[in-house]
Amino acid sequence: MKPRKPNSRDKILAAAADVAREAGPGNLSLDAVANRAGISKGGLLYNFPSKARLMQALVEQYLRDFDKALEEVHSADGRKNLLSAYIRLSVEECQETEASASWIFSAIAEDPEFLTPLKTFKRQLFERLKAKTPDLKALLVTYLAIEGLRSMTLFEFHTLEDEERQLLIDSLLSLAGADSNIAG
Amino acid sequence: MKPRKPNSRDKILAAAADVAREAGPGNLSLDAVANRAGISKGGLLYNFPSKARLMQALVEQYLRDFDKALEEVHSADGRKNLLSAYIRLSVEECQETEASASWIFSAIAEDPEFLTPLKTFKRQLFERLKAKTPDLKALLVTYLAIEGLRSMTLFEFHTLEDEERQLLIDSLLSLAGADSNIAG
DNA sequence: TTGACAATACCGTCCAGACGGTACAGTAGA
DNA sequence: TCTACTGTACCGTCTGGACGGTATTGTCAA
Known part of the structure; x- marks a missing residue:
């Protein structure tokens, strides 16, 4: 479909995420992003005609990547347990220090509406999980x-120690795996 | 201790929270807060000599209120189950539409360091819960x-229906209440 | 093959507006 | 008289974004 875009857009998106993480979500300025991406401000605005479009693209890319990754993880173990795949992917995502999607705060500060696609994505994903998970209570608790x-992770509350964290994950996975043991 | 401050400070703090909620976290300007509080900008800066101090006060007030409320709820049922009190208070807090502490996003955008007191508060609270809850697994899952x-609530993801929400709360409370039933 | 034109992908500059903060003179109540 | 403001004027900085250029590549008729 698309005529093999050069990676300028991707470079800019990555730069934006980096700036938000390193300079703080309130300092995500177009100049900073342009500098970080090794591009001029004019060039940035050529690729994203407004800051709003940049934010939008950031959200869309995140959703696309997450969806793709979920599909992969889920397929990799035979599409048996979606909830378990979702948990493992999320945990993995939270471990990547590089991830820390603090651009979300920038987006919210800019305009909370930018999160609308995220909301609908989450709602749909939850519906899918609900349809595929027999134990609603277990789903609710683990999902939350x-x-x-x-x-x-997002707020960088380091409340849990590594051991506690691991124990939590084990508990969640065993709750999620319960669909074959306890299933009503 | 304090010489019975007039309520100007409180009025300003409340106004700041209102502005953040209604105008969006990115539009929390001193002018807007002053207007909302029915006070001049000079008057605002008399009470809070800088925006940073205002943010700081916002966080401190939130923490003080939460701590006080927790103490009340906990005492009210005989100081038996801290986790259960914590859950009930948090649920209550999430239900007040008026609460929606989106000033947190403003604070983060201003400078993520403003959340440091919140972090230590959370860590300490978790330690207290850990000391008083026999079932660590149950604590981890319910706390998370x-x-x-x-x-x-903060992000206004309306993923759960009312029924699901209620079922979740019941599950959490029963997990938390388990300290007298299952206690190892 | 070539010259004319056009689209793409930028660069660099400039500007109007918003914002935090200062300064200061005035004032009403305790 | 002191405290707790009000009100106004102002400053410096930052930021989004408009705009006018430019280098490179592609297209296509003559």
Whole structure:
């Protein structure tokens, strides 16, 4: 479909995430992103005609990547347990220090509406999980706990020690794996 | 200790929270807060000599209020189950539409360091919970799930229906209440 | 083959507006 | 008289973004 775009856009998106992480979410300026991407401000605005478009692209790329990764993880173990795949992917994502999607805070500060696609994505994913998980209680608890883990990573609350964290993950996976043991 | 301060400071703090919620976290300007509080900008800067001090005060007030409320809820049922009190308080807090502490996003955008007191508060609270909760697994799962609930409220992800939400809360409370049933 | 034109992908500069903060003179109540 | 402001004027800085250029590559008729 697309005529093999050069990687300028991707470079800019990555630069934006880097700037948000390193300079703080409130300092995500076009100049800073342009510098970081090794491009001029004019060039940036050529690729993304406004800051809003840049934010939008950031959200869209994140969603696309997450969806793709989920599909891979889920397929890799025979599409048996979506919840378990979701947990493992989320945990993995939270471990990458490089990830720390603090550009989300920039987006919210810019305009909370930027998160609308994220909201609908989450709602749809939850519906899928609900359809595929027999034990609703276990789903609710594990899903929310993962959401909590994501939040703590995002805000950089280092409340849990490594051991506690590992114990938590084990508990969640065993709750999620319960669909073949306990299934009502 | 303090000479019965007039309520100007409180009015300003409340106004700041209102502005962040209504105008968006990125539009928390001193002018906007002053207007909202029905005070002049000079008056605002008389009470809080810089925006940083205002943010700081916002965080401190939130922490003080939460701590006080937790103490009340905990005492009210005989100081039996701290985790259960924590869950009930957090759930209550998430239900107040008026709360929606989106000033947190403003603070983060301003400077992530503003959340340092929040971090230490959370860590200490978790330690207290750990000391008082026999079942560490249950604590981890419920604590994280509450953190998830808080995050979803903050971001206004309306992923859960009312029924699902209620089922979740019941599950968490029963997990938390387990300290007298299952206690190892 | 070549010259004319056009699209792509930028660069660098400039500007208007917003924002935090200062300064200061005035004032009303305790 | 002191405290706790109000109100206004102003400054310096930062930021989004508009705009006018430019180098490179592609297209295509003559």
